[in-house]
Amino acid sequence: MALTAKEVEDLALKARLKITDAEKEFFAEQLSSILKYVDKLDELDTSEVEPLIYILPVSNRFRADEIRSSASRDEILANGPLVEDFHFKVPKII
Protein backbone atom coordinates (compact mmCIF):
# COMPACT_ATOMS: atom_id res chain seq x y z
CA MET A 1 0.00 0.00 0.00
CA ALA A 2 1.41 3.39 -0.99
CA LEU A 3 0.92 6.46 1.16
CA THR A 4 0.39 9.94 -0.25
CA ALA A 5 1.80 13.15 1.16
CA LYS A 6 -1.74 14.09 2.23
CA GLU A 7 -2.11 10.84 4.19
CA VAL A 8 1.22 11.45 5.90
CA GLU A 9 -0.02 14.91 6.85
CA ASP A 10 -3.09 13.36 8.51
CA LEU A 11 -0.96 10.78 10.33
CA ALA A 12 1.40 13.48 11.56
CA LEU A 13 -1.54 15.38 13.02
CA LYS A 14 -2.71 12.23 14.82
CA ALA A 15 0.82 11.59 16.09
CA ARG A 16 1.10 15.26 17.18
CA LEU A 17 4.18 15.73 15.04
CA LYS A 18 4.57 18.92 13.02
CA ILE A 19 6.19 18.14 9.70
CA THR A 20 7.24 20.25 6.75
CA ASP A 21 6.01 19.83 3.17
CA ALA A 22 9.37 18.36 2.20
CA GLU A 23 9.11 15.86 5.07
CA LYS A 24 5.63 14.83 3.93
CA GLU A 25 7.03 13.78 0.55
CA PHE A 26 10.10 12.17 2.11
CA PHE A 27 8.18 10.14 4.68
CA ALA A 28 5.44 9.20 2.16
CA GLU A 29 8.07 7.60 -0.02
CA GLN A 30 9.88 5.82 2.83
CA LEU A 31 6.76 4.64 4.63
CA SER A 32 5.36 3.33 1.35
CA SER A 33 8.42 1.18 0.81
CA ILE A 34 8.25 -0.14 4.39
CA LEU A 35 4.53 -0.91 4.00
CA LYS A 36 5.23 -2.68 0.74
CA TYR A 37 7.71 -4.85 2.63
CA VAL A 38 5.27 -5.66 5.45
CA ASP A 39 2.68 -6.71 2.87
CA LYS A 40 4.73 -9.91 2.81
CA LEU A 41 2.58 -10.99 5.76
CA ASP A 42 -0.34 -11.45 3.34
CA GLU A 43 1.37 -14.63 2.15
CA LEU A 44 0.27 -16.28 5.40
CA ASP A 45 -3.30 -17.39 5.99
CA THR A 46 -4.05 -16.34 9.56
CA SER A 47 -7.82 -16.67 9.47
CA GLU A 48 -7.72 -19.45 12.10
CA VAL A 49 -4.94 -17.97 14.25
CA GLU A 50 -5.49 -16.31 17.62
CA PRO A 51 -3.57 -13.03 17.96
CA LEU A 52 -0.71 -13.22 20.46
CA ILE A 53 -1.40 -10.41 22.90
CA TYR A 54 0.67 -11.47 25.90
CA ILE A 55 3.85 -13.43 25.54
CA LEU A 56 3.61 -14.59 29.17
CA PRO A 57 0.62 -15.96 31.03
CA VAL A 58 -0.25 -12.74 32.84
CA SER A 59 -2.99 -11.55 35.08
CA ASN A 60 -3.74 -8.26 36.75
CA ARG A 61 -1.66 -7.60 39.80
CA PHE A 62 -3.05 -5.69 42.69
CA ARG A 63 -1.26 -4.23 45.63
CA ALA A 64 -2.55 -3.28 49.03
CA ASP A 65 -3.92 0.24 49.21
CA GLU A 66 -1.17 1.55 51.42
CA ILE A 67 0.59 4.87 51.42
CA ARG A 68 4.14 4.51 50.16
CA SER A 69 6.89 7.03 49.68
CA SER A 70 7.51 8.46 46.23
CA ALA A 71 9.59 11.24 44.74
CA SER A 72 9.03 14.66 46.27
CA ARG A 73 6.99 17.34 44.53
CA ASP A 74 10.07 19.50 44.08
CA GLU A 75 11.99 16.67 42.43
CA ILE A 76 9.14 15.97 40.03
CA LEU A 77 8.68 19.62 39.15
CA ALA A 78 12.42 20.12 38.64
CA ASN A 79 12.21 18.64 35.14
CA GLY A 80 9.24 20.76 34.07
CA PRO A 81 10.06 23.07 31.16
CA LEU A 82 7.77 25.77 32.55
CA VAL A 83 6.72 25.68 36.19
CA GLU A 84 4.87 28.33 38.15
CA ASP A 85 3.47 28.14 41.70
CA PHE A 86 3.96 24.36 41.85
CA HIS A 87 2.11 23.84 38.56
CA PHE A 88 3.22 22.86 35.08
CA LYS A 89 2.26 25.83 32.95
CA VAL A 90 0.90 25.30 29.40
CA PRO A 91 -0.66 27.60 26.79
CA LYS A 92 -4.34 28.42 27.20
CA ILE A 93 -6.52 25.36 26.49
CA ILE A 94 -10.05 26.77 26.55
Added chain:
Amino acid sequence: MELYELTVHELQKLLARKESSAQEITRSIFSRIHATDEKIASFVTLTEEKAYEKASQIDKMGNYQNLAGIPYALKDLFCTRDIRTTCCSRMLEDFVPPYDSYAGRRLEEAGGILVGKLNMDEFAMGSSTEHSAFFTTRNPWDLQRVPGGSSGGSAAAVAAEQVPFSLGTDTGGSIRQPAAFCGVVGLKPTYGRVSRWGVVSYSSSLDQVGTLTRDVMDAAIILNHISGYDPMDSTSVNTAVPDYTQFLDGEVRGMKIAFPREYFQAGVDEDVRAAVKNALQLYESLGAELEEVSLPCSEYALPTYYLIAPAEASANLARFDGVRYGLRDMEAENVVEMFSQSRARGFGDEVKRRLLLGTYALSSGYYEEYYLKALKVRQLIKQDFERIFADYDLIICPTTTRTAFKIDEEIDDPLTLYMNDILTVPVNMAGLPGMSIPCGFADGLPIGMQIIGRAFDEASMLKAAFAFEQQTEFHRAKPHLEVK
Protein backbone atom coordinates in the same frame (compact mmCIF):
# COMPACT_ATOMS: atom_id res chain seq x y z
CA MET B 1 48.53 -6.41 32.57
CA GLU B 2 46.52 -3.30 33.33
CA LEU B 3 43.50 -3.39 35.64
CA TYR B 4 41.17 -2.14 32.90
CA GLU B 5 41.92 -5.28 30.88
CA LEU B 6 40.47 -7.60 33.51
CA THR B 7 37.05 -9.21 33.51
CA VAL B 8 34.57 -8.96 36.37
CA HIS B 9 35.53 -12.34 37.82
CA GLU B 10 39.24 -11.54 37.57
CA LEU B 11 38.71 -8.22 39.34
CA GLN B 12 36.63 -9.96 42.02
CA LYS B 13 39.52 -12.34 42.73
CA LEU B 14 42.04 -9.50 43.01
CA LEU B 15 39.79 -7.56 45.35
CA ALA B 16 39.01 -10.60 47.49
CA ARG B 17 42.74 -11.12 47.98
CA LYS B 18 43.12 -7.38 48.68
CA GLU B 19 45.65 -7.16 45.88
CA SER B 20 43.95 -4.11 44.48
CA SER B 21 41.39 -1.54 45.58
CA ALA B 22 38.19 -0.07 44.18
CA GLN B 23 39.97 3.28 43.83
CA GLU B 24 42.88 1.77 41.92
CA ILE B 25 40.52 -0.01 39.55
CA THR B 26 38.42 3.12 39.08
CA ARG B 27 41.54 5.15 38.27
CA SER B 28 42.62 2.58 35.71
CA ILE B 29 39.17 2.60 34.10
CA PHE B 30 39.01 6.39 33.80
CA SER B 31 42.53 6.62 32.43
CA ARG B 32 41.54 4.07 29.79
CA ILE B 33 38.33 5.96 29.00
CA HIS B 34 40.20 9.27 28.68
CA ALA B 35 42.80 7.64 26.45
CA THR B 36 40.33 6.00 24.08
CA ASP B 37 37.00 7.75 24.07
CA GLU B 38 38.01 10.53 21.72
CA LYS B 39 38.23 7.78 19.10
CA ILE B 40 35.49 5.39 20.17
CA ALA B 41 32.90 7.87 21.50
CA SER B 42 30.99 5.36 23.63
CA PHE B 43 30.11 7.71 26.45
CA VAL B 44 27.58 10.54 26.50
CA THR B 45 28.06 11.24 30.22
CA LEU B 46 30.88 10.40 32.64
CA THR B 47 30.20 10.22 36.38
CA GLU B 48 33.79 10.51 37.54
CA GLU B 49 33.25 12.35 40.79
CA LYS B 50 30.48 10.05 42.04
CA ALA B 51 32.49 7.00 40.96
CA TYR B 52 35.56 7.98 43.00
CA GLU B 53 33.35 8.80 45.96
CA LYS B 54 31.78 5.35 45.85
CA ALA B 55 35.14 3.65 45.33
CA SER B 56 36.55 5.39 48.37
CA GLN B 57 33.53 4.33 50.46
CA ILE B 58 33.98 0.73 49.38
CA ASP B 59 37.68 0.75 50.17
CA LYS B 60 36.95 2.20 53.59
CA MET B 61 34.53 -0.63 54.32
CA GLY B 62 37.03 -3.12 52.92
CA ASN B 63 34.32 -5.67 52.17
CA TYR B 64 34.69 -6.85 48.57
CA GLN B 65 31.68 -9.10 48.21
CA ASN B 66 29.36 -9.26 45.23
CA LEU B 67 30.22 -6.47 42.77
CA ALA B 68 31.91 -4.21 45.31
CA GLY B 69 34.52 -2.17 43.48
CA ILE B 70 33.58 -3.33 39.97
CA PRO B 71 33.07 -0.48 37.49
CA TYR B 72 30.28 -0.56 34.93
CA ALA B 73 28.31 1.70 32.62
CA LEU B 74 24.68 1.90 31.52
CA LYS B 75 23.02 2.50 28.19
CA ASP B 76 21.61 6.02 28.46
CA LEU B 77 18.00 4.88 28.77
CA PHE B 78 18.38 3.48 32.28
CA CYS B 79 17.12 6.17 34.62
CA THR B 80 19.82 7.25 37.06
CA ARG B 81 18.89 9.41 39.99
CA ASP B 82 20.49 12.88 39.75
CA ILE B 83 22.38 11.84 36.60
CA ARG B 84 21.21 13.06 33.20
CA THR B 85 19.40 10.36 31.19
CA THR B 86 18.95 11.37 27.57
CA CYS B 87 17.99 8.33 25.46
CA CYS B 88 20.40 10.12 23.11
CA SER B 89 17.53 12.36 22.07
CA ARG B 90 17.22 16.15 21.96
CA MET B 91 13.87 15.52 23.65
CA LEU B 92 15.54 14.40 26.89
CA GLU B 93 18.86 16.24 26.59
CA ASP B 94 18.40 17.89 30.01
CA PHE B 95 16.31 15.24 31.76
CA VAL B 96 17.53 14.33 35.26
CA PRO B 97 15.48 11.44 36.68
CA PRO B 98 14.37 11.52 40.33
CA TYR B 99 14.79 7.73 40.62
CA ASP B 100 16.95 4.75 39.58
CA SER B 101 16.08 1.85 37.32
CA TYR B 102 15.61 -1.49 39.07
CA ALA B 103 18.55 -3.13 37.28
CA GLY B 104 20.82 -0.16 37.94
CA ARG B 105 19.82 -0.09 41.58
CA ARG B 106 20.61 -3.78 41.96
CA LEU B 107 24.12 -3.14 40.62
CA GLU B 108 24.57 -0.14 42.90
CA GLU B 109 23.44 -2.11 45.94
CA ALA B 110 25.83 -4.93 45.02
CA GLY B 111 28.66 -2.39 45.21
CA GLY B 112 29.12 -1.72 41.48
CA ILE B 113 30.64 1.62 40.51
CA LEU B 114 28.80 3.50 37.78
CA VAL B 115 31.35 5.31 35.58
CA GLY B 116 29.01 6.77 32.97
CA LYS B 117 26.16 6.56 30.49
CA LEU B 118 26.54 5.10 27.02
CA ASN B 119 25.60 6.17 23.53
CA MET B 120 22.72 4.53 21.67
CA ASP B 121 20.36 5.05 18.79
CA GLU B 122 17.73 7.58 19.83
CA PHE B 123 15.10 5.86 22.00
CA ALA B 124 16.74 2.52 21.04
CA MET B 125 15.53 2.79 17.44
CA GLY B 126 18.36 1.77 15.16
CA SER B 127 21.17 -0.70 14.52
CA SER B 128 24.29 1.44 14.36
CA THR B 129 24.20 4.39 16.83
CA GLU B 130 24.01 6.63 13.75
CA HIS B 131 20.55 7.60 14.96
CA SER B 132 21.95 9.02 18.21
CA ALA B 133 21.11 12.73 18.32
CA PHE B 134 24.64 13.42 19.60
CA PHE B 135 27.28 11.42 17.70
CA THR B 136 28.08 8.02 16.23
CA THR B 137 30.09 5.52 18.27
CA ARG B 138 32.98 3.81 16.43
CA ASN B 139 33.63 0.11 16.27
CA PRO B 140 36.88 -0.55 18.19
CA TRP B 141 37.90 -3.15 15.57
CA ASP B 142 37.69 -0.62 12.73
CA LEU B 143 36.99 3.02 13.47
CA GLN B 144 35.38 3.50 10.05
CA ARG B 145 32.67 1.02 10.98
CA VAL B 146 29.59 1.11 13.20
CA PRO B 147 29.52 -0.74 16.52
CA GLY B 148 25.95 -1.91 15.82
CA GLY B 149 22.99 -0.80 17.83
CA SER B 150 20.95 0.26 19.45
CA SER B 151 23.18 -0.63 22.45
CA GLY B 152 26.26 0.33 20.38
CA GLY B 153 27.94 2.37 23.11
CA SER B 154 27.43 -0.51 25.56
CA ALA B 155 29.14 -3.00 23.23
CA ALA B 156 31.95 -0.69 22.08
CA ALA B 157 32.85 0.31 25.65
CA VAL B 158 33.24 -3.34 26.68
CA ALA B 159 35.20 -4.23 23.53
CA ALA B 160 37.53 -1.23 23.95
CA GLU B 161 38.15 -2.20 27.61
CA GLN B 162 36.64 1.03 28.88
CA VAL B 163 34.49 -0.97 31.31
CA PRO B 164 34.43 -4.67 32.22
CA PHE B 165 30.67 -4.81 31.66
CA SER B 166 27.67 -2.73 30.74
CA LEU B 167 23.92 -3.07 30.53
CA GLY B 168 21.87 -2.60 27.41
CA THR B 169 18.37 -3.34 26.21
CA ASP B 170 17.24 -5.61 23.39
CA THR B 171 13.93 -5.10 21.58
CA GLY B 172 14.80 -6.70 18.24
CA GLY B 173 18.50 -7.49 18.60
CA SER B 174 19.84 -4.34 20.23
CA ILE B 175 22.17 -6.25 22.58
CA ARG B 176 23.07 -9.26 20.40
CA GLN B 177 23.77 -7.44 17.12
CA PRO B 178 26.24 -4.89 18.62
CA ALA B 179 27.81 -7.70 20.68
CA ALA B 180 28.41 -9.60 17.44
CA PHE B 181 29.80 -6.53 15.65
CA CYS B 182 32.15 -5.68 18.55
CA GLY B 183 33.25 -9.23 19.42
CA VAL B 184 31.81 -9.35 22.94
CA VAL B 185 29.26 -11.49 24.78
CA GLY B 186 25.73 -10.07 24.67
CA LEU B 187 22.89 -11.68 26.58
CA LYS B 188 19.19 -10.93 26.25
CA PRO B 189 17.31 -12.80 28.97
CA THR B 190 13.77 -14.18 28.67
CA TYR B 191 11.05 -11.54 28.52
CA GLY B 192 10.06 -11.08 32.16
CA ARG B 193 13.37 -12.25 33.68
CA VAL B 194 14.71 -8.76 34.44
CA SER B 195 12.54 -5.85 35.53
CA ARG B 196 12.26 -2.90 33.13
CA TRP B 197 11.31 -0.47 35.90
CA GLY B 198 13.07 2.80 35.22
CA VAL B 199 14.07 1.88 31.68
CA VAL B 200 12.61 4.22 29.07
CA SER B 201 10.09 2.17 27.09
CA TYR B 202 10.25 1.63 23.36
CA SER B 203 8.16 -1.46 22.59
CA SER B 204 6.83 -2.87 25.83
CA SER B 205 5.93 -6.37 24.63
CA LEU B 206 9.49 -6.85 23.32
CA ASP B 207 11.94 -4.75 25.40
CA GLN B 208 14.26 -6.64 27.72
CA VAL B 209 17.27 -5.60 29.81
CA GLY B 210 20.50 -7.57 29.36
CA THR B 211 24.27 -7.65 29.67
CA LEU B 212 27.38 -6.98 27.59
CA THR B 213 30.52 -8.62 28.93
CA ARG B 214 33.91 -9.90 27.78
CA ASP B 215 33.21 -13.51 28.61
CA VAL B 216 30.44 -15.94 29.49
CA MET B 217 31.32 -16.21 33.19
CA ASP B 218 30.79 -12.46 33.54
CA ALA B 219 27.42 -12.69 31.76
CA ALA B 220 26.32 -15.32 34.31
CA ILE B 221 27.59 -13.24 37.24
CA ILE B 222 25.80 -10.06 36.16
CA LEU B 223 22.61 -11.92 35.26
CA ASN B 224 22.58 -13.29 38.82
CA HIS B 225 22.54 -9.74 40.09
CA ILE B 226 19.88 -8.19 37.88
CA SER B 227 17.36 -11.05 37.57
CA GLY B 228 14.33 -11.50 39.75
CA TYR B 229 10.86 -10.38 40.58
CA ASP B 230 10.05 -6.70 40.86
CA PRO B 231 6.49 -5.70 41.75
CA MET B 232 7.10 -2.38 39.95
CA ASP B 233 7.18 -4.13 36.55
CA SER B 234 3.95 -6.01 35.96
CA THR B 235 5.67 -8.22 33.35
CA SER B 236 8.46 -9.25 35.69
CA VAL B 237 8.05 -12.93 36.52
CA ASN B 238 8.11 -14.37 40.01
CA THR B 239 10.13 -17.54 39.50
CA ALA B 240 13.28 -18.69 41.24
CA VAL B 241 16.57 -17.35 39.90
CA PRO B 242 19.25 -20.05 39.89
CA ASP B 243 22.92 -19.24 40.40
CA TYR B 244 23.83 -19.13 36.72
CA THR B 245 27.54 -19.61 37.36
CA GLN B 246 26.97 -23.15 38.66
CA PHE B 247 26.04 -24.34 35.15
CA LEU B 248 29.38 -23.35 33.66
CA ASP B 249 31.11 -26.72 33.66
CA GLY B 250 32.22 -27.03 30.04
CA GLU B 251 29.92 -30.00 29.43
CA VAL B 252 27.56 -30.29 26.47
CA ARG B 253 27.47 -34.07 26.14
CA GLY B 254 23.96 -35.23 25.26
CA MET B 255 22.66 -31.68 24.72
CA LYS B 256 20.30 -31.48 21.78
CA ILE B 257 21.11 -28.56 19.54
CA ALA B 258 19.00 -27.55 16.53
CA PHE B 259 20.27 -25.38 13.69
CA PRO B 260 17.47 -23.87 11.58
CA ARG B 261 18.24 -23.98 7.87
CA GLU B 262 16.51 -20.66 7.19
CA TYR B 263 19.10 -18.88 9.36
CA PHE B 264 21.99 -20.06 7.23
CA GLN B 265 20.46 -19.24 3.87
CA ALA B 266 19.92 -16.23 1.67
CA GLY B 267 21.63 -13.09 2.78
CA VAL B 268 24.09 -14.71 5.19
CA ASP B 269 27.72 -14.06 4.17
CA GLU B 270 29.85 -17.10 3.47
CA ASP B 271 32.41 -16.16 6.17
CA VAL B 272 29.69 -15.91 8.79
CA ARG B 273 28.05 -19.14 7.74
CA ALA B 274 31.38 -21.00 7.77
CA ALA B 275 32.34 -19.70 11.23
CA VAL B 276 29.03 -20.80 12.76
CA LYS B 277 29.15 -24.18 10.98
CA ASN B 278 32.64 -24.71 12.43
CA ALA B 279 31.27 -23.94 15.86
CA LEU B 280 28.51 -26.51 15.34
CA GLN B 281 31.13 -29.12 14.45
CA LEU B 282 32.96 -28.30 17.65
CA TYR B 283 29.78 -28.89 19.64
CA GLU B 284 29.34 -32.22 17.90
CA SER B 285 32.90 -33.22 18.74
CA LEU B 286 32.16 -32.37 22.39
CA GLY B 287 29.29 -34.84 22.42
CA ALA B 288 26.27 -32.63 21.65
CA GLU B 289 23.59 -34.00 19.30
CA LEU B 290 23.03 -31.77 16.32
CA GLU B 291 20.21 -31.67 13.86
CA GLU B 292 19.03 -29.37 11.11
CA VAL B 293 15.48 -28.08 11.62
CA SER B 294 13.14 -25.60 9.99
CA LEU B 295 11.58 -22.44 11.43
CA PRO B 296 9.46 -21.52 8.41
CA CYS B 297 7.73 -18.49 9.95
CA SER B 298 10.97 -16.74 10.90
CA GLU B 299 11.12 -14.93 7.58
CA TYR B 300 7.96 -13.12 8.63
CA ALA B 301 9.40 -11.92 11.93
CA LEU B 302 10.97 -8.74 10.58
CA PRO B 303 7.85 -7.36 8.84
CA THR B 304 5.88 -8.33 11.97
CA TYR B 305 8.38 -6.43 14.10
CA TYR B 306 8.02 -3.30 11.95
CA LEU B 307 4.32 -3.20 12.74
CA ILE B 308 4.29 -4.20 16.40
CA ALA B 309 7.31 -2.19 17.61
CA PRO B 310 6.31 1.12 15.95
CA ALA B 311 2.70 0.66 17.08
CA GLU B 312 3.80 0.24 20.69
CA ALA B 313 6.32 3.06 20.33
CA SER B 314 3.65 5.44 19.08
CA ALA B 315 1.75 4.83 22.33
CA ASN B 316 4.81 4.83 24.61
CA LEU B 317 6.30 8.01 23.18
CA ALA B 318 3.01 9.90 23.47
CA ARG B 319 4.22 10.87 26.94
CA PHE B 320 6.76 13.25 25.43
CA ASP B 321 4.54 16.28 25.09
CA GLY B 322 6.68 19.05 26.55
CA VAL B 323 4.51 19.45 29.66
CA ARG B 324 6.16 17.63 32.59
CA TYR B 325 9.67 16.99 31.28
CA GLY B 326 11.63 17.07 28.07
CA LEU B 327 11.94 19.65 25.36
CA ARG B 328 9.22 22.28 25.01
CA ASP B 329 8.72 24.62 22.09
CA MET B 330 8.11 27.91 23.88
CA GLU B 331 6.81 29.73 20.80
CA ALA B 332 3.63 27.70 20.38
CA GLU B 333 0.41 29.60 20.97
CA ASN B 334 -1.93 26.72 21.70
CA VAL B 335 -1.59 23.29 23.23
CA VAL B 336 -1.81 21.19 20.07
CA GLU B 337 0.88 23.34 18.46
CA MET B 338 2.97 23.02 21.60
CA PHE B 339 2.76 19.22 21.50
CA SER B 340 3.41 19.02 17.76
CA GLN B 341 6.25 21.51 17.65
CA SER B 342 7.95 20.19 20.76
CA ARG B 343 7.88 16.68 19.32
CA ALA B 344 9.04 17.86 15.90
CA ARG B 345 12.07 19.55 17.45
CA GLY B 346 12.77 16.85 20.02
CA PHE B 347 12.68 13.72 17.84
CA GLY B 348 15.03 12.67 15.05
CA ASP B 349 13.99 11.23 11.68
CA GLU B 350 14.06 7.55 12.64
CA VAL B 351 11.85 8.16 15.67
CA LYS B 352 9.44 10.22 13.54
CA ARG B 353 9.36 7.49 10.91
CA ARG B 354 8.41 4.85 13.46
CA LEU B 355 5.84 7.06 15.19
CA LEU B 356 4.13 7.72 11.86
CA LEU B 357 4.28 4.05 10.91
CA GLY B 358 2.92 2.96 14.29
CA THR B 359 0.15 5.54 14.19
CA TYR B 360 -0.79 4.22 10.77
CA ALA B 361 -0.79 0.56 11.87
CA LEU B 362 -3.12 1.40 14.75
CA SER B 363 -5.46 3.79 12.95
CA SER B 364 -9.04 2.74 12.34
CA GLY B 365 -9.46 1.05 8.99
CA TYR B 366 -5.90 -0.29 9.07
CA TYR B 367 -5.78 -1.84 12.51
CA GLU B 368 -7.00 -5.26 11.36
CA GLU B 369 -4.99 -5.27 8.18
CA TYR B 370 -1.73 -4.40 9.91
CA TYR B 371 -1.57 -4.54 13.70
CA LEU B 372 -3.94 -7.46 14.27
CA LYS B 373 -2.38 -9.36 11.38
CA ALA B 374 1.04 -8.86 12.96
CA LEU B 375 -0.18 -10.21 16.30
CA LYS B 376 -1.46 -13.33 14.55
CA VAL B 377 1.81 -13.90 12.72
CA ARG B 378 3.61 -13.40 16.02
CA GLN B 379 1.59 -16.34 17.35
CA LEU B 380 2.81 -18.49 14.44
CA ILE B 381 6.42 -17.49 15.08
CA LYS B 382 6.08 -18.41 18.74
CA GLN B 383 4.53 -21.79 17.81
CA ASP B 384 7.44 -22.46 15.43
CA PHE B 385 9.88 -22.13 18.32
CA GLU B 386 7.70 -24.15 20.69
CA ARG B 387 7.68 -27.02 18.23
CA ILE B 388 11.48 -27.04 18.08
CA PHE B 389 11.93 -26.69 21.83
CA ALA B 390 9.71 -29.72 22.45
CA ASP B 391 12.60 -31.81 21.09
CA TYR B 392 15.74 -29.70 21.47
CA ASP B 393 17.53 -27.85 24.26
CA LEU B 394 19.02 -25.04 22.21
CA ILE B 395 18.99 -23.40 18.80
CA ILE B 396 22.25 -22.15 17.29
CA CYS B 397 22.61 -19.84 14.28
CA PRO B 398 24.47 -16.68 13.22
CA THR B 399 23.63 -13.48 15.14
CA THR B 400 23.91 -11.27 12.06
CA THR B 401 24.11 -11.92 8.33
CA ARG B 402 27.47 -10.18 8.12
CA THR B 403 30.13 -8.30 10.05
CA ALA B 404 30.03 -4.59 10.96
CA PHE B 405 29.24 -2.24 8.09
CA LYS B 406 30.77 1.14 7.36
CA ILE B 407 29.50 4.37 8.86
CA ASP B 408 27.10 6.12 6.41
CA GLU B 409 26.78 2.93 4.34
CA GLU B 410 23.14 2.19 5.21
CA ILE B 411 21.81 5.33 6.84
CA ASP B 412 19.87 6.61 3.82
CA ASP B 413 17.75 3.54 3.32
CA PRO B 414 15.70 2.62 6.40
CA LEU B 415 14.69 -0.76 5.04
CA THR B 416 18.29 -1.86 4.41
CA LEU B 417 19.18 -0.83 7.95
CA TYR B 418 16.20 -2.77 9.32
CA MET B 419 17.52 -5.98 7.69
CA ASN B 420 20.31 -6.03 10.29
CA ASP B 421 17.95 -7.57 12.80
CA ILE B 422 16.57 -10.31 10.59
CA LEU B 423 18.19 -13.14 12.61
CA THR B 424 17.62 -11.64 16.06
CA VAL B 425 14.04 -10.30 15.87
CA PRO B 426 12.32 -13.73 15.88
CA VAL B 427 13.71 -14.36 19.39
CA ASN B 428 12.05 -11.21 20.76
CA MET B 429 8.81 -12.12 19.00
CA ALA B 430 8.75 -15.38 20.97
CA GLY B 431 10.01 -13.79 24.22
CA LEU B 432 12.92 -16.25 24.43
CA PRO B 433 16.42 -15.78 25.85
CA GLY B 434 19.19 -15.32 23.30
CA MET B 435 22.85 -14.51 23.40
CA SER B 436 25.67 -13.72 21.01
CA ILE B 437 29.21 -14.93 21.59
CA PRO B 438 32.32 -14.40 19.46
CA CYS B 439 32.94 -17.35 17.12
CA GLY B 440 35.36 -16.13 14.46
CA PHE B 441 36.69 -13.29 12.34
CA ALA B 442 36.32 -12.18 8.74
CA ASP B 443 38.84 -9.63 7.45
CA GLY B 444 39.70 -8.69 11.01
CA LEU B 445 36.08 -8.13 12.06
CA PRO B 446 34.34 -10.25 14.72
CA ILE B 447 31.60 -12.75 13.89
CA GLY B 448 28.84 -13.57 16.40
CA MET B 449 27.12 -16.87 17.03
CA GLN B 450 23.61 -16.75 18.42
CA ILE B 451 22.44 -19.26 21.03
CA ILE B 452 18.70 -19.35 21.75
CA GLY B 453 17.16 -21.14 24.72
CA ARG B 454 13.77 -22.15 26.08
CA ALA B 455 11.89 -19.50 28.04
CA PHE B 456 13.55 -19.05 31.45
CA ASP B 457 16.30 -21.53 30.61
CA GLU B 458 19.18 -19.06 30.41
CA ALA B 459 21.16 -21.76 32.24
CA SER B 460 21.44 -24.14 29.25
CA MET B 461 22.34 -21.27 26.97
CA LEU B 462 25.13 -20.12 29.27
CA LYS B 463 26.33 -23.69 29.75
CA ALA B 464 26.73 -24.23 26.00
CA ALA B 465 28.29 -20.79 25.50
CA PHE B 466 30.81 -21.47 28.25
CA ALA B 467 31.73 -24.87 26.79
CA PHE B 468 32.48 -23.24 23.43
CA GLU B 469 34.51 -20.50 25.06
CA GLN B 470 36.60 -23.06 26.96
CA GLN B 471 37.64 -24.64 23.65
CA THR B 472 38.33 -21.43 21.70
CA GLU B 473 40.26 -18.17 21.93
CA PHE B 474 37.94 -15.80 20.04
CA HIS B 475 36.78 -14.04 23.20
CA ARG B 476 40.39 -13.28 24.14
CA ALA B 477 41.14 -11.41 20.90
CA LYS B 478 41.45 -7.67 21.36
CA PRO B 479 41.04 -4.81 18.92
CA HIS B 480 44.26 -2.95 18.27
CA LEU B 481 43.68 0.58 19.50
CA GLU B 482 46.34 3.22 19.20
CA VAL B 483 45.97 5.31 22.29
CA LYS B 484 47.31 8.65 23.35
